[in-house]
Amino acid sequence: MTNPAVHDLLGRSNRLGADPRNTNYAGGNTSAKASEPDPVTGRPVDLVWVKGSGGDLGTLTESGLAVLRLDRLRALVDVYPGVEREDEMVAAFDFCPHGKGGAAPSIDTAMHGLVEAPHVDHLHPDSGIALATAADGEALTRECFGDRVVWVPWRRPGFQLGLDISAIAEKNPQAIGCILGGHGITAWGRTSEECEANSLEIIRTAEKFLQDKGKAEPFGPVLDGYAALPEAERRARAAALAPVVRGLASTDRPQVGHYTDSDVVLDFVARAEHPRLAALGTSCPDHFLRTKVRPLVVDLPATATVEETVTRLKELHAEYRAEYAAYYERHATPDSPAMRGADPAIVLVPGVGMFSFGKDKQTARVAGEFYVNAINVMRGAEAVSSYAPIDEAEKFRIEYWALEEAKLVRMPKPKPLATRVAFVTGAASGIGKAVARRLAAEGACVVVADLDLQKAVDAAAEIGNSDTAIGVAADVSDGEAVAAAFREAALAFGGVDLVVNNAGLSISKPLLETTESDWDLQHDVMAKGSFLVSREAARIMIEQGIGGDIVYISSKNSLFAGPNNIAYGATKADQAHQVRLLAAELGPHQIRVNGINPDGVVRGSGIFAGGWGASRAAVYGVKEEELGEFYARRTLLKREVLPEHVAAAVFALTGGDLTRTTGLHIPVDSGVAAAFLR
Structure with missing residues (x-):
């Protein structure tokens, strides 16, 4: 049975985490202290439940809590070796669990355990961080809260910060919490309800203070030529730039992209002060661990052409990498982890918006959300003072912290198609749907493209949320429709890496009954359609x-x-030769082109269900429901081919084991001797 304190803690955490004004995704932590019977002695034992490392308050469940014995956690004070060796205390937490201990304790566990109050919240609200990063934040905190909230000078998260806050809470019994310089807020209470109310009082009071006291345009006036482009033009520009930006951001390792054109971002990059403020970087550790110390900012107006912007992006990217390497060299010590990559995680383009990058779509999206948080923080700080984040050396200490490195090492091995963006045509049913599902299961972000938009959206929703799959309309016989579908892919994920030409239809007629329109339709969808899709895909991949x-x-x-x-056989032969032609042409760009030759796939097939099955059954003199069995009987293996078998072949070609294979056709037909490759 769940302890009542834990029940209250989870409710409070979920409510606080659901509102982005209170804290960012996976940011902050909460705790509760209570007693439970020791299962060995039967006597009560004091425990602390605290959100574990890497969890998210908005979706926190009991399994995401670390559970520690309070007496053992507090006894660590007696063996604390001092701030120079405080990182050793994280390993000491391993000797404090109650039972199996639940989730891995976070670096902030000491803060929660050492503060005497039964309930503690540590949050990263934009309003609180604005005060925490203001040049005169201590004086502003006093002006905003009086003695109800206490200022704590910047200190890196850890055991010493827990000691600091505990001492301040003890010396200030009238205080409900504190502002942590450069970082965020901490609040406490005797009950869960009081703690939540105190957290919200700090956040809302700070919001009102910034609004009432702040100046109207803290980022300065709008620069000539830097205002946001009209929406249609803006998104077209973003789609054109996205593959270039993603390629640059993937210089050290492949990345997935996310595009944001929120009013917050567009206003920031239009204002006179944005170059100065962006160069200062973010401050809250949760922010810059995801956004890197500073973004890459394009120093051209929105009126610049795409070509001019691309040229400047490449120049700025080279400069950014050199500056990041210099930053690493300035602060690295002999025991620092190796540099993890010098590419930007955030790219700001005036008039267009923001591109953010990560190891998957969620990471890229969250990085963008964190930079929006940072913009809000800068606005608040500049409104009442001037923005003064923690210094560069402190940022490096956290970015290349041994404890952060250990957290990265503990992360599960990425799936084979992680960071890859797949575009599958005809993916709302049959083979295409099976391929899309398999690629997503192997880690890819998937664009489900289909002539029927609603079916594409529904199929994508079956695969996962928009961080995993999106549905787009794609009439592959129409060049502009194909280009529009790829633009949607670029806006959603930054570009495309893996394209599956699957869209098709079948018309089964004798030669003398095949009309010109039959021929044209068959070739428009499959021969011309594959050409149009491959052409647009190749353009993006080359960029x-x-x-x-x-x-x-x-x-x-x-x-x-x-x-x-x-008509069907001729257009399939056309597709087969496109594979060979494009493999020869695109090889220098490291684009591999391969084909798969299935036998008739009856089950789950939109083509067979649409009349092709009945036609082929009539040709062979069998019942339509027996067609799959008929196809199987005539093969060497006597096994029916299903959509999943074709999907497995796609993965075999693209999953990383056949990196030196191009121009190949793989039969997935259970052995049709007449179709052997010669």
């Missing part, structure tokens, strides 16, 4: 400069001459 894969779902019919199949 990214990080290689890619194009896979054609062709057919055994590209080789096997069956009856009453002239």
Whole structure:
């Protein structure tokens, strides 16, 4: 049975974490202290439950709590070796769990355990960090709160900060919490309700103070030519730039991108003070661990052309990498972890918005959200004072903290297709849907493209949320429709790495009954459609400069001459030769082009359900419901081919084990001797 204190803690945490004004995603931590019977002695034992490392308050559950014995945690004060060795205390937490201990304790565990109050909240609200990063933050805190909230000078999170806050809370019994210089807020209370009320009082009071006291335009006037472009033009510009920016941000390791054109971002990059403020970087550790110490800022107006912006982006990227390497060299010590990469995580483009990057879509999106938090912090600090984040040396100490490195090492190994963005045509049903599902399961972000937008959206929703899959409309026979679908992919994920040409239809008729419109429709969708999709994909992949894969779902019919199949068989042969032609042309760009030749895939197939199955069954003189079995009987393995088998072949080609293979066709037909490759 859940302890009542834990029940209250989870409710409080979820409420606080659900409102972005209170704290950012996965930012901050909460705790509660109470007693439970020791299962060995039966006597009460005092415990502290605290949000574990890496959890999110808004979605916190009991499994995300670390559970420690309070007597043992507080006894660590007696063996604390001092601030120069405080990192050793994190390992000491391993000797304090109650039972299995729950989640891994975070670096802030000491703060929660050493403060006497039964309930403690540590949060990262924009309003609180604005005061914490103001040049005269201590005086402003006194002016805003009187003695109800106490100022704590900057100190890196850890055991000593826990001791500092505990001492301040004890010396100031009238205080409900504190502002942590450069960092955030901490509040406490006798009950969970009181603690939550105190947290909200600090946050809302700070918000009102900044609003009432702050000046109207803290970022200065709008610069000529820097105002936001009209929405349609802005998004078209962003889609054009995204693959270039993503390629630059992936110089050291592949990244997934996210695009933001919120009013907060567009206003910031339009204002006169944005270059100065952006150069100062973020302050709250939760922010810069995700955004890096500072963003890359394009120093051109929105009126610049795409070509001018691309040229300048490449110059600025080279400068950024050199500056980041110099930052590392300035502060690294012999025991510092190796430099993790010199590419920016945040790229700001006036008039267009912000591109953010990470190891997956969620990480990229959250990095962007954190930079929005940072803009709000800078606005608040500049409104009442001047923005003064923690200094560069302190940022480096945290960014390259041994404890942060240990956290990275503990993370699970990425899936084979992590960081890759897949674009699958005809993906709302049949083979395409199975391919999309398999690629997502292997770690890819997936764009489900289909002629029917609603079916594409529904299929994407079955795969996961928008961090994993999106649905887009794509008439592959229309060049502009194809380009528009790829623009959506670029805006969603930064670009495209893996394209599967699967869209198709089948018309089964004898030669003399095949009309020109039958022929044209068949070739428009599959031959022309594959060409249009591959052309747009190749353009984006070349701009990214990080290689890619194009896979054609062709057919055994590209080789096997069956009856009453002239239009379908001819267009499949066209697709098969496109594979060879494009493999030869795109190889220098590290773009691999391969094909898959399935036998008839009956189950789950939109093509077969749409009439093709009945036509082929009539040709072969079998019942339509027996067609899959009929196809299986004529193969060497006597096994039916399913959509999942084709999806497995796509993964085999793109999952990392066949990196030196291009121009290949893989049969997935259970063995059709007449379709053997020669």
